[in-house]
Amino acid sequence: MEFTFIQDIGFIVMGYFIAAFGTLVGAGGxxxxxxxxxxxxxxxxxxxxxxxxxxxxxxxxxxxxAYIKQKKVLYRAALAFSVATLPGAVLGAVWSNYFTGVTFRFSFGMLLLFISLVIGFKNWNKGKAAPEIEVNKETFRFNMAGGIAVSFVVGFISSIFGIGGGIIHVPAMVYLLGFPTHIATATSHFVLAVSSLVGVLSHFLQHHILYEPAFFAGIGAVFGAQLGAKLSKKVKARFILMLLSFALLLLAVRLIITSGFITF
Structure with a gap:
């Protein structure tokens, strides 16, 4: 598949802005x-x-x-969760072969709809989805077993849908494990870097990657991610989750309606 010079520039620009927002909300873009x-x-x-x-x-x-430089990553969680994502990432890459255009659009839309509603409901009604607190990384306690289980699922979903997994991991770490939002976002990004690498290698072996758009969009993403990490220090945690919820809802409705899986 061939692409023009203008398209390559477009991939760079697209990668930059999408990565900036993806890094801001911990979703990877x-x-x-x-x-x-x-x-x-x-x-x-x-x-x-x-x-x-x-x-x-x-x-x-x-x-x-960027988050490592800001010292926001909780390494005890990041390393354990990263290992837990690996088998899920390989399994997801293999199972992605069974998707058709219709089933993929519908399944992806339903996934985004579910996540959007969960985040939006809890954030709007409880008003405490992302407590702004300082934590001592040495003494901070969380459910390690629960985090590992969630991370395995995140690795699978990341690789089977190509989305990164932060859109599930960040809310789970905030609501289920009690992480402050900015710590969850940074730690999830570290986990995402590891799981996506394994997922990419699995997809590479199955010839699932278009290298030119991946390379140029990736270049834009490298710089856009730096912007997103900087913005995360200036944006309120609750606003980040509300913005993510609204964006996911719009995408979900679009995918479900246009999938053709459901006829009216």
């Missing part, structure tokens, strides 16, 4: 790359998944570097 690759370029699901996840990998690595 895949929730936007996937619909764009599906609707704008019309690629088949396996190519969409593999290419999107490759860009997400660039984004996650760059964002993780």
């Amino acid at each position: 895949g929730i936007f790359f996937v619909p764009i690759f599906l609707y704008v370029f019309g690629w088949e699901p396996t190519l969409v998944i593999g290419t999107s996840l490759t860009v997400v990998m660039f984004n996650a690595m760059s964002g993780s570097y």
